[in-house]
Amino acid sequence: MQNNEKKLMKTQYEFDNQEYIILNKCPHCNLDIHPTVQNTYYFENNTYKVYALSLTCPSCKRDYFILNDLRDHSKEKFIMSIPKYSFNENALVKNTSKKFQNLYMQSINAELLDHEDIAFFGYIKALEVLIKEIAIIEHPEAEDVILFSNLNACLEQFHATNMHLFSKKLLEVLKNDYLYYHNTEDFHTSSELVKDCIDYFLHYLELLLKTFKLNNTSTDK
DSSP states (O other), rough: OOOSSSSOEEEEHHHHHHHEEEEEEETTTTOOOEEEEEEEEEOOOOEEEEEEEEEETTTOEEEEEEEEOOOTSSOOOOEESSOOOOOOOOOOHSOOOOHHHHHHHHHHHHHHHTTTTHHHHHHHHHHHHHHHHHHHHHHHHHHEEEEESOHHHHHHHOOOGGGGGSOHHHHHHHHHHHHHHHHHHHHHHHHHHHHHHHHHHHHHHHHHHHHOOOOOHHHOO
């Protein structure tokens, strides 16, 4: 379920003999970039040392900020990006509902802020919304059944042809996410499996919509 597009991640960025943590993608256009520094700003009090990098995307030419906590004992340098990362320009995500987009984006930004518990459940719930949206497109007559089914039941009944693509570990996580969360120390590492599954269904949805469009065009002729 992997594709060649690089995933959103934090990455090291050196400027003026100082190492920062930034995002590998532009928060505006979503492209994988090496941004240009326009300026740096420094804020300090008795507790915090905050650096703000003013960056420009070489692709869309828009500006944004990355804030870092550069205290010596700080475990996590990255604080936030301004604006927050979004999928405004992502065609795959544009195919989905606002409910999915909100859940997915909130999960991504929670993960960037190291809120791993929230991100874990958010990704699973976003996947459920996406899978049910696709199932309703393919089986509109079964909308009530789809809406009231749980995630695994929906997968087994309406996406059976895709099930062989998923790892046993992913299916274990989806079968009982709370039990997995309760019993597994590194539960958050499974978020990558769930995100891969979301990516797969985003591409599946794109292909499905293109197929419907081609079929409708052929019928009109």
